[in-house]
Amino acid sequence: MKRWIPARLSATQLQVRRPSRRAAGYAAVAAACLAGAALAVPAARAAAPPASGCAAVNLIVARASTEAAGEGTTQSLATQIVNSSTQTVSQEAVVYPATLTNYASSESQGVTNAEQELTTAVNNCPNQKEVLLGYSQGAEVSMDVIAGNSEVGSVKAVSTAISSHVVAIANFGDPGHVVGQSWDLGTATRAGLFPRSSAQLKLLTAFGGSGKIAAWCDANDPYCASGANLTVHLTYLSRYQNAAASFVLGKIGG
Secondary structure, three states, X not given: OXXXXXXXXXXXXXXXXXXXXOOHHHHHHHXXXXXXXXXXXXXXXXXXXXXXXXXXXXXXXXOOOOOOOOOHXXXXXXXXXXXXXXXXXXXXXXOOOOOOOOHHHHHHHHHHHHHHHHHHHHHHOOOOEEEEEEEXXXXXHHHHHXXXXXXXXXXXXXXXXXXXXXXXXXXXXXXXXXXXXXXXXXXXXXXXXXOOOHHHHXXXXXXXXXXXEEEEOOOOOOOOOOOOOHHHHHOHHHHHHHHHHHHHHHHHOO
């Protein structure tokens, strides 16, 4: 689902269109906790799309595991970006299961569908700036669009002809986190449950590294830092939402 949202306008009716590894411990604890962790998010100020049919910026949002279909808690970040930008901004959610059971298949479907949504956006609006946002499993999805994954079917990275249109990626609690990368933010000193390979890291570096990616992972997060404190994993937006919004706004040009 894509919504057309220029910033700083009073609310009107939304214009809607439709575009187009594996851890038992992860499933055991996070299913209940993430489902209960959804935050109420403010409505973005909305209006009809520009005459060209293309907003200046498009946000593609991948929700966390077990969240209901849509953008999940990360919608609050998307809304902040929309309401702070001086440009027209559209947003859409990655359509994928976001389940903890059959996690590998779910994440692979997320990468496949995110790549399809991104490709459609680029083909329809080649001058549009694309932004990927994600949380938890959705964070892994957002990174694997660029890096490919090693899950079911080994989804290949999207082509550089498409990824070159992505100006920013911001995410939280990525289970594919690897310590010591230029884009790493937060306090983590240990890798995630499913750390990326050197080949994947090279693709992320070639994409732009810290010039385009901001990925927050804090110490003791069970999924991105192999820790034991679930609260750390569930509360990134309370700590870093403003920083993430500022990062994205800087990359899209305000």
